[in-house]
Amino acid sequence: MVKQVRRVLLKHPRDAFIDQNTINRQYSELNYSIAPNFELACKHYDLFLDLIKSFGPEIHFLPASDTSIDSIYTHDPCIVTNGGVIISNMGKTQRFNEPSEIEKYFRSIEVPILGHIKEPGTLEGGDIIWIDERTVAVGEGYRSNSQGIDQFKHLLGDIVDIVIPVPLPHWTGPEDCLHLMSNISPIDHDLYLVYSRLLPVSFRKYLLDRKIQLIEVPDEEYASMGCNVLTMGNRKVIMIEGNPITQNKLENEDVDVHTYDGTEISLKGAGGPTCLTRPFLRYNQ
DSSP, X not given: OOSOEEEEEEOOHHHHTOSXXXXXXXXXXXXXXXXXXXXXXXXXXXXXXXXXXXXXXXXXXXXXXXXOGGGGOTTTTEEEETTEEEEOBOSSGGGTTHHHHHHHHHHHTTOOEEEEOOTTOOBOGGGEEEEETTEEEEEESSSSOHHHHHHHHHHHGGGOSEEEEEEOOOTTOTTSOOOGGGTEEEEETTEEEEOGGGSOHHHHHHHHHTTOEEEEOOGGGTTTTTTOOEEEETTEEXXXXXXHHHHHHHHHTTOEEEEEOOIIIIITTTOOTTTTOEXXXXXXX
């Protein structure tokens, strides 16, 4: 999860948001704080895209489809494993048809599909954190349930040794977006960015017992998504601008921080840089 990103799947707002009328029809039902401005979103995304390109990965784009404006957040409809891609069953019902679009695209480029999460199970990519190659943590909350986690374990089989369910709090309720990755961003194998107020004590202690250093996001930068940071590899990260305390803490640990304007493409829809991207190949040379 912290190795260098080599291949990544994105969806431009031109193909996810479509136009301002589509945004205006959907944003409230999807629990956006306010309607994104389509033109500004496209401009901000192009700058975000330039930032992704600067790290040199092979970039793939999902095409326009009949999915909702949430489809800009390509991370959630699948889980990438060493044995292939697991296709999600979304906990947010308005996103029900995104996994099939992801599967169709991956099959078109011959990325292997390991399996599917099926009803009554739900599982979303934002609830998955790979601790190492053989250990994975899974958030259990409103987006990913126990049945989905059980199916996930079965599909993984001997690909992993340990699957750790991590209970998530009610927080602001089922309509809001609270994934495990809302509260944890791995920066390096031994350095994580966390918001400890929303972590179970047992899981936080587990991370510390593994000698993982935890950088704490302050309360005043949690709502501005200071904890949602995308690791591109080699301690180089992308985060939303406007979180100076968190950025300074990262830089004090020799992390190379790059920022973007997330006003239209992140903050209004509660999807940070990890949500906007689906890395599907990572390795270090």
